[in-house]
Amino acid sequence: MPELAEVEYYRKRWDPALGQTVARVILRPASRLLRGANPKHLSEALTGAVLESSAAAAKQMLFRFSGDAWLGIHLGMTGELKLAAPEYLVGKHDHLVLFTAQHALVFSDFRQFGRIQFSVGPEAPDWWTSIAPPVLSSEFTPEAVAGFLRRRQRAPIKAVLLMQERFPGIGNWMADEILWRAEIHPKRPAGSLSPDEIQALWREARWVCREALRTVGQDLRDPPRTWLFPHRWENGGVCPKTGVPLVREEIGGRTTCWSPGRQKLKPGKKSTRASRSRAR
DNA sequence: TCCTATGTTGTATG
């Protein structure tokens, strides 16, 4: 499920336990999500520690505990966090459960594409501090986007939008939403975009991130029917702008949905005063 | 049975 806004939503689910002490740590035995990290190390450091803060960036979450302990969680494709009562019984797909006196903090992930990271030290871990600057930050500029597209010029723009090193937090549905709003065909080579199209891509990337955080990020509520979002998985779904049936095809290894006609494969020639007069 | 799934990563190839 999780892209930028969903991750932000899940992050907040453990917040009622801020300031509380972890009494017991349950890790799924030999959990794949640890990727070789030492489970004993994690359990020992978190047992008796206080949850002090949480943060989300891109598709990552970071939870800081007393004793300079840092817990990182990536939800992968099917991960989720939830808050449960302290009597909670650990479920089949749970990978980490932290019990406080008042709550159980649960991380479950049935497909196991997620990840648990853990470190101890005065500074936030490298994997966290090296996350690319957010799409909604001032460092995410049209120039930065243009430079990135130039280096990835032969790859389809859809695949490029999924690259976390420049578009942190953008996932499959957000990428399609952005391209649909910017009226750019997902198969267009990244290097073929005009300056106007790059500007539109930049603008819509920021718009989609901001609005997704306001809707999905608050309470997992679906964005309105005016978005591509609620139509993209529907059988027989139509473009909410043009009424034309949406198309689905695999691009860059991911199912991609777009509105034919609105998003053209040929670089859109801009209709200018000069071109209109030439056409006459 | 076969197909799909809001993600990343290792590996092969250009």
Added chain:
DNA sequence: ACATACAACATAGG
């Protein structure tokens, strides 16, 4: 060295 493409990971549900 860099860019690109794609299988692999593991599980459930239609």
